[in-house]
Amino acid sequence: MTETSTPHAEQPLSEETEPVATVGEVDDEDGVDEEDGEIEDGAEAAAPASGSGDGELFRQSEIAADYVEGLLDILDYDGDIDELVSNGRPMVEVVGGRLNALVGQRGATLEALQELARLAVFRQTGAPSRLLLDVGGYRATRRKELTAVAKNAVEKVREYGEPVRLDAMSAFERKCVHDVVNAMDGVESESEGVEPSRRIVVRPAD
Incomplete structure (x- = not known):
């Protein structure tokens, strides 16, 4: 029009x-496709995946966490990695100092790392993942x-x-x-x- x-x-x-x-894969269509269902403001806080009752999602978080941990080792970055399931999707959070380079300008590097982590999950599970990766609380x-x-x-x-x-x-x-x-x-x-x-x-x- x-x-x-x-x-x-x-x-x-x-x-x-x-x-x-x-100082936030399956097609990411906005407000239409399922993939754009990122964690919303006011949503229930992320809880440890071990209590989520969804073993498959937790497994995806573990795979992605292992992949991210390997990247941190290669880059010689220190960070604590949490594996979560929140709002029905796997999530990996990385917290620590000197991690801004993993976020990049307006989160561009973070988005790329998220896609790599999703690819790592896909290679082991054979299924697309809606994994959400966050670094240093950038997305919030x-x-x-x-x-x-x-x-x-x-x-x-x-x-x-x-x-x-x-x-x-x-x-x-x-x-x-x-x-x-x-x-x-x-x-x-x-x-x-x-x-x-x-x-x-x-x-x-x-």
Whole structure:
């Protein structure tokens, strides 16, 4: 559908202009496909997988944790690795100092490491994994930043009545924004474009 916009909504909303805090496989379609079901704000805290009752998911966490541990050894990085199952998906958390290099700019390195860990799981199990990898609590921090970005976009849409396009984001980032927008009245969001330039458009609800 052809869209028109006022001067206020022509430019993508850049996160760099937002007053946010400084310090988140199967196709990652936003808000549609199952894979985008990242852990949401307010969700139940991750618990040790041994109590989850799901041995297969715990096994995936173990495989991924072993793979990540091997990478840390090669890179000579120190970090504590936790194997979890949260919200029905395997999860590996790495905590420690001097780990920023494993996150990269806007989480790009973290996303790549997550895909490698998923591949390691696939090679041993023969099935795709929805494993979630986090390093140094990056995803929780990033989620807070993206909440501010999403709310600012909603305010602009409500004020000017025109769509607002955000910067290109990863599937995890898009899911965070969709969650915020979908919880608000009078607005809706959808993704457009292809990776790595896939972005969210926030517009008035039909």
